[in-house]
Amino acid sequence: MKSQINKRLVGIAILAVLATVAGTTIIYYGLFQKRVRADLSVSAKLLRDTHYFESVNIDIYDIDLSTDIEELRVTWIAEDGTVLYDNDASAESLTNHNDRPEIQEAFTDGVGEAIRKSDTMNKNTFYYAVLLDNGTVLRVATDAQNLWAVFVSVAPIITLIILIIISMCVVISHLLTKQLLKPIEVMVSNLENADYESPYKELDPLSEMLRTQHTDILAAAKARQDFTANVSHELKTPLTAISGYAELLEGGMVGEEKQKHFHQEIRKNADRLIALINDIIKLSELDRVNGELAFEKIDLYDLAAECVNDLSVSAKVKEIYIAIEGEKGIVNGNRDLLRELIENLIQNAIRYNNPGGKVLVSVNIMDNYTCLIVKDNGIGIPAADQQRVFERFYRVDKSRSKATGGTGLGLAIVKHIVEIHDARIELDSAPGVGTTITVKF
């Protein structure tokens, strides 16, 4: 940031200096040119008014202005353009001057002016010619720096100014960034302090976002820690049981009847482990999805009917009556995930039910939502636990959940799938009356 501000400040300063120098030089040069031309015209007119060049018997070889007026070149031209006299060169060596624009102009208009590139580098020659009464022309000329030369002559000063400004910019940007960053650093160190107000109004959205992200990150880290601890604990219990039963069997001191029971326990605990690991894998897969899931148009009623059919055997075993009703309800979703969702809800409705209980699955269109409703008249969920049942490993009645093959992850998976489908889940339950879970797509 510091070097960015530095670069920009230096850039702006250099541009400003160059623009100012260019502007003032151009304006100054315009005035300077005007001055040179005015001076030339005065000199030419003064020379003319002396009538010296019109004296009848003037001997050209007697004229000698060269020593007196070094910076002024004086040329005297006859009516036919022949150079009669020049204080800078011998007149004979000079070609006919009729082609010079200032001379032509003087012959026609009385006065003529021109500016030409000088023989000397970086200089221009300014010419001013006047017509004398005897028909000849008197021309005066002087060399003056051209615009580029003026620029070049001020270049060292400009460079010095730029260098001074660059050093000033470095210091200023250092102070500026320090001043700008200080409150931000204070803000960052106060992220956990909800009462802290950001130093600039413009930073409010950023500080709000940082604070939310910070809280989210902390919450996510905590959730991950909790989850790891829970997973370890959940895995440890069946593994300890398996190890214990295996040890007893190893000793060979158990009767046949007991042996059978131990084998069953080992099987049951191994199944639990598999169910747990499957659910953990599912959750971690759901955590990883980010939009690359295949979505398609799915008839929720058809899918729910398939699930009801698949689970009807396990319902029958528990003497629970299960049925489906409703209408066609098309949703945009992932078939495997939606099947998982419906199965989890129905399994819970069977698992937390009483013999002779009922499970009713329905698909309806209500208020523009396609709704999946799984209703049971089972044991229900106490109000205090209703918010928490969607948490990972949260169970109301741990022993019942475990005894019926629950992992405590079913509703967490359901919640996740609901979020992926931009749907909403509602729970309505009363202990002893039953539970109704509605998913609105």
Ligand code: ADP
């Ligand atoms: P589990 O594998 O233990 O069923 P879930 O995440 O599916 O885990 O459910 C969490 C807890 O919510 C369950 O342990 C149970 O106590 C309660 N629960 C879920 N569905 C129902 C239901 N239909 N009726 C009563 N209690 C339920």
